[in-house]
Amino acid sequence: MSFQATTSQTVGPYFRIGLSPLYRNEVAGLQAAGTRIRISGRVFDGNGAAVPDALIEVWQANAAGRYRHPEDQGAAPLDADFVGFGRIPTGADGGFQFSTIKPGRVAGPGGCLQAPHIVVSVLMRGILKRALTRIYFGGEPANAEDAVLALVPASRRDTLMAQSDGEGHYRWDIHMQGEHETVFFAV
């Protein structure tokens, strides 16, 4: 058989049938350590119309900056009540919401710590391969020294910033196209 990576195909409009068993909008367990936050937003297409059939998947480190994964051999402790995965479908208004704890800083390129962030896959009908992006936190001082953010033109960085509107709630929209097109990454 070939060892070339299998081609991606769209998730289509009916993914709920297969993917809903792992829907998770509470990323952190009740006993997880850290600052509780909620992140909500909406997904928009190139016409500015809400996307009611998108799926957002998130992955993040715990409050101490440790991923629950064998590849993370860092010294920070694991948290028994924290896995770090979320999967949220958008509603009729293109909206999604999840609750979690604010992630800690994890190691980055060149031995520098990365700013707190959540990695995100965006899937939907009309997307032939997952779109990869990140949520950072607006106003976070560590953003200034983040090696990934440094690769993003300054004029587009705000598309990655969840903005606090108080009480632990952050707002972060996804624009697939247009003036505020979200920055998507290739890794």
Next chain:
Amino acid sequence: MSDLKGYRKPWWHTQPEYVHPAYGSTVKRGPLQPLIEIPATLSEVTGPVFSATTIGKHAADLTAGHAGESIGERIIVTGRVLDENGKALSNTLLEIWQCNAAGRYLHEGDLHDAPLDPNFTGLGQVVTDAEGRYRFTTIRPGEYPWRNHYNAWRPAHIHFSLFGEAFAQRLVTQMYFPGDPLLPFDPIFNCIADEKARNRLVSSLDWENSKSEFALAYRFDIVLRGRHQTPWEK
């Protein structure tokens, strides 16, 4: 900490572009700005691991768990999950979904005038074994119309979703059936410029795994991205 080994980039033309006008919905949904290349960090070489997830009792048999027999041709689907370095991915979760034999999904958005089957849901979950093998039993899905263009029909297909071992490996794809006369006309299948890559989405009839007097088997192997290696490193 030294920099991490990244994942191989896709071979030229073996992965779709975001905007593929023949598939109309991509035009306003696919990102238009160039992707920003970033090095693989801990955030991308880690990812959720679901081998320990409790999966349903009937998750590897989509024809089971209902009051009666599912309508349609029973088939077995089997294959291996490897990475680009040829490493078998054991204990890796595959999520599967499909329409029924009549070409109808159990979903309120599917308005196709074809019958639902009360004995078929179209949801499966399987985990690979130590050699990366998976296997499930299902009903051969039907073809169905969609509104992409006049008289547009999707070839028969089964949806697959895999996480692999890392966020960088995430893959959602579709498996097709050999000899399907709709394949040359399907803009989703044909979104991949490389013909060989495209044809690897077509399963093959698998006599060895077919069960006499019970079900034919189809083989569909899946390759997730592999990490860069130094020559001969294992």
